[in-house]
Amino acid sequence: MSRGGGQAAVRVVPAGTTDAPAPVAGPVRVRISDLSKSYESDRGPVQALSGISLDIHDSEFLTVLGPSGCGKSTLLKCVAGLEPVTGGRILIDGKPVTRPPPDLGIVFQRDLLLDWRTNLDNVLISVEFLGLRKRDFVDRARQLLDLFGLAGYEDRYPWELSGGMRQRVAICRALVDNPGFLLMDEPFGALDAMTRDDLNLELQRIWLRDKKTALFITHSVPEAVFLSDRIIVMDRNPGRIAAEFVVDLPRPRTLSDRETAPFIRYSAEIRATITGMGILRNE
Ligand SMILES: Nc1ncnc2c1ncn2[C@@H]1O[C@H](COP(=O)(O)OP(=O)(O)OP(=O)(O)O)[C@@H](O)[C@H]1O
Ligand SMILES: [Mg+2]
Incomplete structure (x- = not known):
């Protein structure tokens, strides 16, 4: 082909x-x-x-x-x-x-954000789970939020966001440690x-x-x-x-x-x- x-x-x-040729080498x-x-x-x-x-x-x-x-x-x-x-x-x-x-980076069907944490701290949660140093990832978390159109919302809370904005925070959370x-x-x-x-x-x-x-x-x-x-x-x-x-x-x-x-x-x-x-x- x-x-x-x-x-x-x-x-x-x-x-x-199951024996079809692999599409991806x-x-x-x-x-x-x-x-x-x-x-x-x-x-x-x-x-x-x-x-x-x-x-x-x-x-x-x-x-x-x-x-x-x-x-x-x-x-x-x-x-x-x-x-x-x-x-x-x-x-x-x-x-x-x-x-x-x-x-692994995972985005669930429901955003599963924690409403008592700021958006930035929601993005950084996976870093905490992995036991990595949070401060090493703050810049990247901010860059991702910016990339996904959420600059200025870092210190706001998920309950202040629309459904689509919440989902974008969840995507940033999945990408923050570059899985x-x-x-x-x-x-x-x-x-x-x-x-x-x-x-x-x-x-x-x-x-x-x-x-x-x-x-x-x-x-x-x-x-x-x-x-x-x-x-x-x-x-x-x-x-x-x-x-x-x-x-x-x-x-x-x-x-x-x-x-x-x-x-x-x-x-x-x-x-x-x-x-x-x-x-x-x-x-
Ligand atoms: N925790 C659970 N306990 C019992 N049944 C469940 C559970 N989770 C999913 N199911 C059932 O398993 C089946 C598959 O559910 P699943 O959520 O994987 O579907 P889906 O393809 O993701 O659907 P959607 O497109 O609506 O998200 C459904 O019949 C659902 O009711
Ligand atoms: Mg589903």
């Missing part, structure tokens, strides 16, 4: 195909093998994930798309070592995950379209500069195409991988690339596949 999004650039890998960072996860609830066990097998390569940007309740957040929490798995296993750098890996591995659960879901565009660009820039490994969750097909090397589509009941797409478009991608024929072809193909599976409606 040629780079540059020429004809027939969309590659759909059938679900369950580089060692496997995360290996998920036959993962299952069930939760106990008042109404009995809930099978959130079943038979998930997936490799994430070093420096790869992998996005998970799927309907509400298909287990995207569960998958992310299992990879982060925050939820024990019920079956199968997850290896990060060859080692089973039992707790969050040291170079090599990023897990992001719908980080831009609460943002207006223009801010979301800006942050898509910023995330791509940071990712290209630092070559982070990223597992990203979104409900937006164009956002997934814009950011990703590869896109996994999940279905629900139980949560499982339904399709996989390799996004073979050159980088850096610009916002206007979204109006180009190759980009539109990717979005249309992914949407058609998702609709064809009955996961999304077309009308």
Whole structure:
């Protein structure tokens, strides 16, 4: 397949195909093998994930798309070592995950900011958790807040911010110690379209500069195409991988690339596949 999004650039890998050629050269960072996860609830066990097998390569940007309740957040929490798995296993750098890996930055679906700490101190909380010297990271925390449009809000509190601003503080918190591995659960879901565009660009820039490994969750097909090397589509009941797409478009991608024929072809193909599976409606 040629780079540059020429004809027939969309590659759909059938679900369950594990021997497809790696889209990204580089060692496997995360290996998920036959993962299952069930939760106990008042109404009995809930099978959130079943038979998930997936490799994430070093420096790869992998996005998970799927309907509400298909287990995207569960998958992310299992990879982060925050939820024990019920079956199968997850290896990060060859080692089973039992707790969050040291170079992990995570953005949760809800911002989980502490309202009694200033925004700057919220950004620095991960530094404290890691036992690093806070003062070594204050400048970087301020730079990140500035980069994400929050200059002047460092000494204010999360309860003084809009939902989108809070989420941006949470993104700064995930990036403050420059982690090599990023897990992001719908980080831009609460943002207006223009801010979301800006942050898509910023995330791509940071990712290209630092070559982070990223597992990203979104409900937006164009956002997934814009950011990703590869896109996994999940279905629900139980949560499982339904399709996989390799996004073979050159980088850096610009916002206007979204109006180009190759980009539109990717979005249309992914949407058609998702609709064809009955996961999304077309009308
Ligand atoms: N702590 C929990 N206890 C019981 N069931 C849970 C728990 N967390 C999630 N679930 C269930 O597991 C399934 C997957 O939930 P999850 O939050 O992973 O979905 P999701 O794909 O992230 O959805 P959304 O797009 O709405 O965020 C759902 O049926 C949900 O009700
Ligand atoms: Mg979720």
